[in-house]
Amino acid sequence: MGILSRLFGKTEARSATSASYAEAFGISPTASGAYVSPRLAENLATVAACVSAISSAMASLPAYVYRAAERGRTELPGHPVARIIRHPNTRQTWPDLIEWIMAQALLHGNAVCVVEYDGAGRPTALLPIPWNNVQVSLLPSGRLAYDVAHFSAPWGGPGLSRRYLEGEVFHLRDRSDDGLLGRSRISRAPEVLGIAIAANNAVSKLYSGGLRAQGFIEAPVFLTEAQRKDVDNWLGKIREAMQHGRLPMLEGGFKFGNASISPEDAELLASRRFSVEELCRLFQVPPPIVQDLSHGTFTNSREAGRWFAQFTLSPWARKIEAEFSRSVFGVNSADCTLELDMSGLMRADAEARWQSHKIAVEAGILDPDEIRDIEGWNPRPAGKQPVEGEGA
Structure with missing residues (x-):
């Protein structure tokens, strides 16, 4: 049995079609004739922009670790998971890791990180594992096993494989069909x-x-085989001239007939605009977020940002928080949670941020010193009161 047979599970390598080879590597053929895979999909600017918008926005959210208390909760900056937030592994910062996790989940449906522990069973690091390096198995016990082939070099071949169980792996899934793996x-x-x-x-x-019209050459008479060969060489020079914007000359009674249609006639541009909207729907990203302002105004673009936070980012934030509770905190910290602070999205919108602070102070929810702490300022000196109209 040849190597292709072993790779694709065929009894004979030559019996497998090129389509089955492509599907074995996650590349799906479509009715349009184009092949689709995560890597090929990112060649589309809209897909790359949607993935980048979601992953970078999620990476910008501040993260905190809390423990439930009798009344409310207490922040735990010294918790092992809080230390992971500050330093997840030796190669990535927390924003880098979250951006990577989101891109993996959006493009592959699954994002996997190995959780490393110290001798006392406390989590110390999250190591990202590309989805293509993971083989998931369902054990007789009903638990999932993750066979991970670690890379021996950044762009080299995989090294030795190691098996991890559910409790040792952070696994973020997009919507699943079987409850086990995301799709x-x-x-x-x-x-x-x-x-x-x-x-x-x-x-x-x-x-x-060269955006030149394509068509056909009409000969005045039937050509012999020898003449056809000469014409083929001559047509090559004609095509080269047209691609360089030069005006070709037809001799011997030959005529050029235009058999092409313009981009407008083919509605290529309209089709590409419609594809942008379709892809945005696929990733639940409002078009203005990916710089498609064909139907955008200042007002609805601002509302699109709110829609993006509420219906796109918030569900992913909840998924990440829940997965941390399942796989990273463990049984020793069952009363602890991770929170991704969605208010971090207002960091660039000073007007909205300060308006919300004003409402919080007027409603008695926060005091001025708490607002100053949120903004990264020191408390007011003892005895100094805000000047009328100065606010916090």
Whole structure:
């Protein structure tokens, strides 16, 4: 049995089609003729922008560890998980790790990190593992086992494999079909991406032809085989001239017939705009967030930002918090939780931030010194009162 047979489980390597080879590597064929995979999907600017918008926004959220108290909760900056937030591993910062986790979950449907522990069983680090390096098995006990092939070099081949059990792995899933593994949005709607990729390919071919009309050459008489060979060489020079913007000359009674259609006639541009909207729907990202302002105004773009926070980011934040409670805190910290502070999204919106502070002070929820602490300022000196109209 050859290596292809062992890789793809075929009894004979030559009996497998190229499509089955592609599917074995997560590349799906579509009706449009384009192949779709996470790597190919990111060639589309809209997919890359949606993934970047969600992952970078999630990475910008402050994270805190709390323990439930009799009345309310207490922040635990010295908790082992709080130390992971400050320093998750030797190669990444916390924003880097969250950005990576979100990109993996959006493109592959799953994001896996190995949880490292010290001798006392306290978590000390989260090590990111690319989804392509993970093989998940369901054990007879009903638990999942993760066979991880660690990379021996950044872009080299995989090293030795090691098995981890559920309690040793942080596993963030996109919506699952079986409750075990997440399924990527790319695999749920390959035709949407296939059409967008095919449209991109069509535009690429149009530009590679120098945006010149494509058509046919009409000969005055039937040609012999020898004449056909001469004409083929001659047509090559004609195509080269057209690609460089030079005006070709037709001799011997030959005529050029235009058999092409313009981008407007083919509605390529309209199709690509529609693909942007379709891909935004797939990732639940409002078009203005990825710089599609064709229907945007200042007002609805601002509302799109709120919609993005409420319906796109908030569910992912809850998923991450719940997965930390399941896999990272463990039984020794069952009363502890991770919180991703969504108010961090207002960091760049000073007007909205200070308006919310004003409401909190007027309602008696916070006092001015608490507001100053939130903003990173020291408390007012003892005895100094705010000047009328100065606020906090």
